[in-house]
Amino acid sequence: MGNIVLKQVVKRFGEAEVIPPLDLEINDGEFVVFVGPSGCGKSTLLRLIAGLEDVTEGTIEIDGKEVTYAPPAQRGLAMVFQSYALYPHMSVRKNIAFPLKMAGVAQEEIDKKVEHAASILNLANYIDKRPGNLSGGQRQRVAIGRAIVREPSAFLFDEPLSNLDASLRVNMRQEITDLHRELDTTMVYVTHDQVEAMTMADKIVVLHAGVIEQVGSPLELYREPRNRFVAGFIGSPKMNFIEGPAAEKHKAHSIGVRPEHFEVVKKGGDFKGVVLSAEHLGSDTFLRVKMDDGQEILARGSGDVVVNYGDTVALKVEGKIYKFDDQGLAI
Amino acid sequence: MARSTTTKQKIGWTIIVWTIALAIFFPVIWTFLTSFKTEGEAIANPPVFFNFDWNLDNYKIILAGEANYPKSLMNSIIIALGSTLLGLVFAVPAAWSMAFQPGRWTKDILMAMLGTKMMPAVGVLMPIYLFLVWIDLLDSRIALVVILMMMNLPIIIWMLYTYFKEIPKDILEASRMDGASLRGEILYVLVPMAIPGIASTMLLNIILAWNEAFWTIILTTTSAKPLSAFMVEFSTKQGLFYAQLSAASVMAIAPILIMGWFSQKQLVSGLTFGAVK
Numbered sequence: 001m002g003n004i005v006l007k008q009v010v011k012r013f014g015e016a017e018v019i020p021p022l023d024l025e026i027n028d029g030e031f032v033v034f035v036g037p038s039g040c041g042k043s044t045l046l047r048l049i050a051g052l053e054d055v056t057e058g059t060i061e062i063d064g065k066e067v068t069y070a071p072p073a074q075r076g077l078a079m080v081f082q083s084y085a086l087y088p089h090m091s092v093r094k095n096i097a098f099p100l101k102m103a104g105v106a107q108e109e110i111d112k113k114v115e116h117a118a119s120i121l122n123l124a125n126y127i128d129k130r131p132g133n134l135s136g137g138q139r140q141r142v143a144i145g146r147a148i149v150r151e152p153s154a155f156l157f158d159e160p161l162s163n164l165d166a167s168l169r170v171n172m173r174q175e176i177t178d179l180h181r182e183l184d185t186t187m188v189y190v191t192h193d194q195v196e197a198m199t200m201a202d203k204i205v206v207l208h209a210g211v212i213e214q215v216g217s218p219l220e221l222y223r224e225p226r227n228r229f230v231a232g233f234i235g236s237p238k239m240n241f242i243e244g245p246a247a248e249k250h251k252a253h254s255i256g257v258r259p260e261h262f263e264v265v266k267k268g269g270d271f272k273g274v275v276l277s278a279e280h281l282g283s284d285t286f287l288r289v290k291m292d293d294g295q296e297i298l299a300r301g302s303g304d305v306v307v308n309y310g311d312t313v314a315l316k317v318e319g320k321i322y323k324f325d326d327q328g329l330a331i
Numbered sequence: 332m333a334r335s336t337t338t339k340q341k342i343g344w345t346i347i348v349w350t351i352a353l354a355i356f357f358p359v360i361w362t363f364l365t366s367f368k369t370e371g372e373a374i375a376n377p378p379v380f381f382n383f384d385w386n387l388d389n390y391k392i393i394l395a396g397e398a399n400y401p402k403s404l405m406n407s408i409i410i411a412l413g414s415t416l417l418g419l420v421f422a423v424p425a426a427w428s429m430a431f432q433p434g435r436w437t438k439d440i441l442m443a444m445l446g447t448k449m450m451p452a453v454g455v456l457m458p459i460y461l462f463l464v465w466i467d468l469l470d471s472r473i474a475l476v477v478i479l480m481m482m483n484l485p486i487i488i489w490m491l492y493t494y495f496k497e498i499p500k501d502i503l504e505a506s507r508m509d510g511a512s513l514r515g516e517i518l519y520v521l522v523p524m525a526i527p528g529i530a531s532t533m534l535l536n537i538i539l540a541w542n543e544a545f546w547t548i549i550l551t552t553t554s555a556k557p558l559s560a561f562m563v564e565f566s567t568k569q570g571l572f573y574a575q576l577s578a579a580s581v582m583a584i585a586p587i588l589i590m591g592w593f594s595q596k597q598l599v600s601g602l603t604f605g606a607v608k
Contacts, residue, residue, distance in 0.1 A: 073512075082501075089523045150510075
């Protein structure tokens with residue numbers, strides 16, 4: 001079980017309201033990602049669920065039990081920190097065994113569980129080393145090991161991959177996704193990286209200034225963003241926003257077109273402009289185009305598009321045009 | 332920009348530093364030399380440095396005398412160690428709360444604690460003395476352990492606070508997530524990580540308590556008398572015997588000097604705590 005319900009949760013630090021009244025439901029077994037720019041309150045929200053911060057108002061329920069004021073240990077959750085937060089004076093074995101020792105589990109049982117976790121996470125060779133002698137990826141595995149031995153009702157991850165280098169990050173992303181499938185336990189994952197959010201999540205919660213902008217599956221958010229913020233945040237490269245006459249033609253304050261929804265054409269097209277830069281990646285070509293009215297567009301063409309700086313190109317929209325009103329809400 | 336130091340500058344600095352070091356250490360050397368002189372040589376004018384008749388008579392007199400060196404040594408050890416350990420029992424939780432759960436007044440409390448060290452001890456002498464008379468603990472080791480602990484507590488808390496501040500909060504939070512109680516968090520995670528800091532704090536406090544002379548001299552007579560009070564006896568009983576007093580001083584400072592020598596590394600890191608981040 002790992003059902004988490006937040007009702008009208010508010011968090012204030014002194015006068016500053018970091019999280020205005022917020023409702024959220026996380027279902028058992030779901031992989032939920034909180035995503036948003038830094039300072040949007042996603043980590044605070046996670047820490048409220050963990051019990052590391054006190055809720056100012058509202059209630060938190062885990063598995064139907066109110067835990068708003070329960071200490072972290074009594075919530076049945078496990079957390080993996082950005083800094084790994086391993087105990088530097090303990091070996092890997094002792095690090096992983098620590099939560100079991102605190103719970104008063106018998107030594108035999110501890111040994112068995114630690115061995116099991118170490119084998120799942122490929123840590124058997126390092127089991128007697130201290131964290132200081134491990135690489136970043138290995139440390140992260142130890143941190144995950146320490147979390148899984150508790151058999152928590154949900155895992156909380158606070159930007160666990162941001163200290164790793166790019167290639168390792170991709171591997172660990174896959175490992176965490178596999179782990180989720182294997183354990184079938186609720187996972188709540190915080191990141192500022194929308195690619196991580198898109199690739200890992202069953203459900204994404206987009207946060208902005210403490211407010212939930214939208215909740216949905218990755219493709220829902222990609223296809224049906226509720227507002228300009230979500231539209232711009234989800235998807236890489238970012239969606240183009242065009243204002244002025246081109247938007248008015250669609251009876252909107254602004255329109256949005258994703259870079260991958262443009263096609264470079266010889267004649268006609270919806271937009272015309274001069275190429276500011278062309279990045280030929282082989283598989284794709286990214287064009288930065290300056291339109292006649294001065295607005296810039298980023299378009300992704302196929303790999304065989306050959307244009308250069310200064311060329312004039314025409315772009316045709318081969319996909320959805322998103323329309324937004326003057327408040328930034330999707331029409 | 333790298334600084335270049337010429338050989339001349341190096342020699343110059345070396346001479347200056349050695350001169351200062353010798354000037355500071357001179358009283359200790361002089362005391363050491365005097366402890367091997369006769370009383371006459373000790374006050375000779377002009378003073379004699381090395382060409383005197385070295386002998387151990389002063390040490391023999393002291394060890395044979397009624398001053399009871401072994402007992403004072405034992406008292407010093409118990410009082411210095413006891414007050415330091417007792418201090419840690421109070422200081423570790425205090426420093427934990429100030430470092431990791433600071434409130435609105437934490438900074439002020441820290442300053443106020445340090446402020447008490449600026450006040451003259453004699454200001455609280457009367458009430459403490461009378462209180463000890465009242466509870467019949469004058470000239471007892473337990474009273475000195477408690478009083479020296481209280482006198483040094485601000486320093487212990489300050490030092491531990493500074494060390495604790497450098498321990499990542501994440502790790503303590505992880506232990507809380509892992510089910511550690513407050514006691515478990517402090518005992519299994521915080522203290523083991525802060526061992527170097529706790530060791531230098533302990534060392535410094537043992538030295539402070541060992542050298543403490545105001546309270547130890549006033550509050551003891553015979554049974555709880557530590558080495559600081561032991562030394563004083565040689566300057567008051569039958570006038571001033573410089574050679575004997577020197578021998579007593581050497582015997583009083585020797586243990587702490589040896590301990591300090593062997594723990595230089597920890598002491599330096601303790602004394603410069605917080606200086607380098």
